[in-house]
Amino acid sequence: MAVGGGVGALLLAVIVLLFGGDPGDVLGGGGQQQVSTNAQEVDLAQCRTGADANEFVDCRMKGGMASLENYWTRASPDTPPATAILFTGQVDTQCGAASSAVGPFYCPLDRQIYLDTSFFNQLQGQLGARGGSLGELYVLGHEYGHHIQNYTGALQASQQSRSGPESGAVRVELQADCFAGAWLGEVSRGQDALLEPPTEEQIRSALSAAAAVGDDSIQERVQGQVTPHTWTHGSSEQRTGWFMRGYQSADPNQCDVLNAGSVEDY
Ligand SMILES: [Zn+2]
Structure with a gap:
């Protein structure tokens, strides 16, 4: 168990990834390779403990993807798992080539999540190490959400109504x-708690920092083939409101924004 000690008061009770039990299970041992990187060869087999997850972004993402796969396999059994690619510099995707400047995105064509590590460095810089980790996991969960939407049809529906x-x-x-x-x-x-519960303030700042640096511009390069990040994401209040609705219920059935009377109905 890795619980942060010796951090300043402002950083207390923040995100700590708690990988208990057999780390091989939690970190996706035996499953498919869930995170790969084109930047350098990272031996993900070395991600074993919560301390590894706290220290290394690759291990955090691997743990996050294993957890997301586990969660969504239960919540949406018909959806095959997504994979995530960590990259720096440039990456080729079926949605086109992307540079680090685009921020995190999901490509519906190859069904992969692309995360540039410089974006994460920005988050860490803005939020501090632990707040940055929450921001990273939020981004990962958001992109994985687009993967789910790729199968529910929500992603396609969004293309028909792009602005406003x-x-x-x-x-x-x-x-x-x-x-x-x-x-x-x-x-x-939950029983398999992975995180120390963040405060609402921590959630708020993680979401706003991610939004501030995260609006990717890939849409300009590959029109219509990437998740619609460059249109608007909704106001910061709406984003936090819907996030909290999901967070408090832990139930994706509470997330039917598409059929809500208004985006304000969170
Ligand atoms: Zn998005």
């Missing part, structure tokens, strides 16, 4: 936030 505060595009983003919240609610409170 009540548009399908906004609703898809808010639903992905709600899905991220539902997962993080589960792993903060």
